[in-house]
Amino acid sequence: MTGRARRDDWRRLDEADVRVRPGRGTRPRSKLRPEHADARSALVVEVDRGRWTCALDGDPDREVVAMRARELGRTPIVVGDRVDLVGDTSGRPDTLARVVRVADRSSVLRRTADDNDPFERVVVANAEQLMIVCALADPPPRTGFIDRCLVAAFTGGLGPVLCLTKADLASPDELLAGYAELDLRILVTRHDEEPDVLREALAHKVSALVGHSGVGKSTLVNKLVPDADRAIGAVSAVGKGRHTSTTAVALPLPGGGWVVDTPGIRSFGLAHVRPGDIVAAFPEFVEAVEECPSNCGHRGPPEDPDCMLDVVTAAGEATAGRLGSLRRLLASRAGLDEYQD
Template sequence: MPHRDWRDLDESDVRVRPGKGSRPRSKRRPQHADAVQALVISVNRGRWNCAIDGDPNRVVVAMRARELGRTPVVVGDTVRLVGDTSGAPGTLARIVGVEPRSSVLRRTADDTDPYERVVVAGAEQLLIVTALADPPPRTGFIDRCLVACYAGGLEPVLCLTKADLAAPDELLSRYADLAVPSIITRYDQPVDELVELLTGRVSALVGHSGVGKSTLVNRIVPDADLRTGEVSAVGKGRHVSVTAIALPLPGGGWVIDTPGVRSFGLAHVTPSDIVSAFPEFAEPAEECPSGCGHLGGQDDPDCTLERFLDADAATVGRLRSLRRLLASRMGTAQE
């Protein structure tokens, strides 16, 4: 065989022996065409309780498939399930996908905490439950919840309890310019108006401990305590008020009860997130200098929104309300 110079060789003349484990991995994921949709109604120690097709009578336990990695799955998420979805005792399905979220309620522990906590996903509206007395209203908390709603795509509703102890007029006047819907309740009157607002929709409730949130839930979901026990018993352990839980309404729809919170941090929210919820100010705000917080005055003297202070009373009121929410996000509003 004649000698060949190595410079005349190419890759086709050399036999390469593949090493162990050199087979390329396919990046294609299984399509799971047989997956069924379900609503996540509670989370308990690495297990997700899910209602198949949103049916409260078809609750199954599921684990997160390995292929999802650390993809967060929270109450209110719509997920895709495979495996045993019969719901029989001892069975376990797998969550193989999470549908895009229509809304998300986030908070941080405080305004310096970079870690976001997704409280609820997929809710259409958030009821901010506040007592009119005992304990007195905390407007700073309400403002922060409103900010979280505007940033997360939820419709806010003020739900004022204990109207038998104090009148709601002063508190409602504070939010009149924002046109936030409100529901007034008291212990000695039916909650028909509230039930009508919730029926057929996915709603979340948030509030401080002691404002009567649990009492409301028990009134609108007559067997709330029983259902809470049943849902929790599907997984391991019992439900305690440290995580959210979705409860079905008698007339259709779901109400998501969240645990009482001490603080509502907004470290993840930017001024633009809030301004975008005010159409009349969103476009002019784009002309503001870089880094403008839109607070006006000494804080942002060159803010473009200053020119609206000469507008009609309704617009001025909306601007002041917007700036109050921005101040709340900055931690400068009274809690």
């Protein structure tokens, strides 16, 4: 057979012009996504194992259980998120809607388990204020925890409010004096009185409550929302209390607004917060930090003798109390001071 004949045979075997249907796994995915023009807006009020309970149109009497739509992938959805739902939004038992969109967040409360934990946990989204609940006794107050919550609030875009409980067991005067120079609203409650001042502060707002276990947070929630039925536990002998609330949940206030009861936590890590974020919570020191040496840890003498924070304080542009609070946070963030315990 000549070379030309062999080439003619190969041409007859060429199947390049034959259309082969691709398998399902090779089909290119379209970048077009449905618009879901008929989607209904809702507020996420609880999360439980891949299911989100949502208040349709923000109405607490119209709860819908939803799953995350496939096109969202692993998009995180937390309590407080404002979402769009499609599918069965009737709220009937054994029905599921789908979350197809998550709106941009106006604020985010984040924390890590400790300062060495790289995993950042989003606790609550879109809260207007952070209510830091601290007992005056049983367990005793921990100013380090309060300061860390303040930083989390400032960096996350929430307005901080300090709520001191159990004033019937101890005087709040010393703690009030320690925070007198901060631009911070402080509320004091007693176990034997109704928390009317707290009701006023929470009305018509979305507020997150955070605090150690045993400080009376769930007790307050049950007084504010009679139908909440949150678990109330006794303080353990260890001193930090045992966990009584296990999941974050948004509860509707009778007069309007929402309160997000978060789980009792033992630590409030700031691994996700940079030192500059901490300084930014103290506006009077922001410009001074820019004048510090490049390797300055802002701890002051003898570690950082040229720190400009001392210059600002000596000039009367800031107070020693504010500087001490800032340095406490910076030292803890660097792992040099376990002041939370």
